Structure formats: C-alpha cells, structure tokens
Amino acid sequence: MATNITWHENLTHDERKELTKQGGVTVWLTGLSASGKSTIGCALEQSLLQRGNNAYRLDGDNIRFGLNKDLGFSEDDRNENIRRISEVSKLFADSCSVAITSFISPYREERRKARELHDKDGLPFVEVYVDVPIEIAEQRDPKGLYKKAREGIIKEFTGISAPYEAPENPELHVHTDKQTVEESAKIIIDYLLEKKLIK
Numbered sequence: 001m002a003t004n005i006t007w008h009e010n011l012t013h014d015e016r017k018e019l020t021k022q023g024g025v026t027v028w029l030t031g032l033s034a035s036g037k038s039t040i041g042c043a044l045e046q047s048l049l050q051r052g053n054n055a056y057r058l059d060g061d062n063i064r065f066g067l068n069k070d071l072g073f074s075e076d077d078r079n080e081n082i083r084r085i086s087e088v089s090k091l092f093a094d095s096c097s098v099a100i101t102s103f104i105s106p107y108r109e110e111r112r113k114a115r116e117l118h119d120k121d122g123l124p125f126v127e128v129y130v131d132v133p134i135e136i137a138e139q140r141d142p143k144g145l146y147k148k149a150r151e152g153i154i155k156e157f158t159g160i161s162a163p164y165e166a167p168e169n170p171e172l173h174v175h176t177d178k179q180t181v182e183e184s185a186k187i188i189i190d191y192l193l194e195k196k197l198i199k
Contacts, residue, residue, distance in 0.1 A: 013122070016096045022054060024093035025197045026118055027188060030105045030167060031130030032159045033145055034137040036176035036184070040130060041102035043185040048098050051189075053198045055098035058085060063103075073156050079110050086114035093123045098198060106158045108165045124197055127170040128188060134159050136177045 017023050027044065029037040041057045048055035064071075068084055071077040082105050092099035105111050111127065118125040137159065138146040149157035156162045167173075172191055174184040192198040 013094055013096075016094070020054070020096040022096045022199065023124070023197060024096040024098070025124040025126060025192065026089040026093045026099040026101065026114075027126045027128060027192075028089070028105070028111065028114060029100065029102045029128045029130050030111060030170075031176075032132060032134060032137045032164055033104060033157075034140040034142060035130040035132040036181065037102040037104075037130045039181050040128075040174070040176070040184045040188075041100045043181050044188055045100055047185055047189055048198065051198070053098055054096065055100060056092055057100040057102065058089060058092075059102040063088075075156070075162075079107065082107075082110040082114065086110075086117050089114070090117050090121065090123060093118065093125075094121065098192075104158050104164065106162065106164045108167070111167065124195070126172065126188075126191065126197070127167055128172040128174060129167045129170040130174055130176060130184070131166070132176045 011019075013024070029041055031037050038059050038061075041059060045055050045057040063081075063085060067088070068081050071081050082103065085101055085103060089099040089101050105114075115125045115127070141147060145154060145157065146160065148154040149160040158164045172187060174187055176184060179187070189198070
C-alpha cells in the first residue's frame with residue numbers, strides 16, 4: 001500500500017444525503033450460478049430508477065470485463081474479486097446511490113468483510129440470499145456452465161467442484177423456484193421502503 005498519500009476531506013455522507021435527498025445502501029445478491037441474481041438485479045434497478053431512486057447494478061458483465069478482467073476463478077482471485085466489489089459498492093452507497101451487486105460470492109467470510117466495510121462507515125448493507133435448488137439451477141444453465149463443470153471442463157465451479165456457503169442470517173431470503181423475478185424484486189423494494197432506505 002502506498003504511504004505517500006493523504007486523505008482529502010470533502011462532503012460528508014450526511015451532506016450528500018441532504019443535497020441528493022436520498023440515502024445510500026448496498027443490496028448484495030448472493031446465490032448459485034443461474035439462481036436468478038442478475039435477472040433480479042436488473043428488475044430491481046429498473047424499478048428503483050422508475051421510482052426516482054439513483055441505482056446502479058454491478059455484476060459479472062460490467063466488472064469481470066473491466067475492473068476485474070485480470071482475475072481468474074481460483075479461491076484467491078474470487079476473494080480479490082469480492083474485495084474489489086465490496087469497495088466499489090461502498091463508494092456507490094456513500095455517493096447516496098443504491099448499489100446492487102449480483103455475484104455468487106460463495107464464501108461467508110468474504111461477505112462478512114463486505115458488510116464490515118460498510119458498517120465501518122455507517123452505510124447500510126442488505127444481504128439477499130437468492131436461493132434455488134442446484135437441480136433447478138442446472139436445468140436453467142443459460143450459459144452451459146454446469147454442463148461443462150460436470151464434464152470437468154470447468155474446474156472450481158461453485159456448487160459442483162467448489163463450495164457455496166449459504167448465508168446464515170441474510171436480511172432477505174428469496175426462492176426463485178417458487179417466486180417470480182417481479183415478486184423477488186418487490187420483496188426487496190418493500191424491505192428497503194420499510195427500513196426507509198429508499199423513497
């Protein structure tokens with residue numbers, strides 16, 4: 001870490017909230033591949049924007065092809081991927097946006113660190129477990145990844161040859177084999193409204 005840098009004071013988070021008339025929060029969607037995280041994230045982002053809330057979705061498409069294109073899928077690289085996403089989502093939340101992250105984020109410890117990063121700065125963090133039985137996820141398999149993992153073509157694939165540690169105490173738990181995308185997004189919106197995290 002560089003030692004020749006100095007923190008430059010600027011607006012506080014409360015001052016930003018006053019100016020933007022909106023608070024910030026990170027909504028952290030976690031679950032298996034093909035659980036519906038990105039689809040729910042898209043619906044959530046659209047719904048929030050239509051309500052007049054500033055929101056932005058971070059997922060594999062806009063992170064893995066840019067900021068994290070230097071990372072692979074080893075455990076160390078996955079952890080670094082989540083560390084960077086944690087930092088970026090915290091910046092979005094601090095800017096008074098709703099940061100929506102849609103990543104498998106398979107390890108509880110890395111999700112705990114993401115939460116603590118937000119807690120340290122008094123920023124809300126809402127963990128949403130996007131749950132689906134692995135059999136259903138394999139049937140969906142929109143990118144053919146489970147098939148390749150079963151054939152041994154993809155190594156270290158979450159749920160097949162690498163672990164997924166389900167959240168123990170998420171703020172929200174949606175079941176995408178029983179709830180539609182719209183129903184899942186509404187559950188999240190209703191929670192954010194109830195907690196006065198959005199307008």
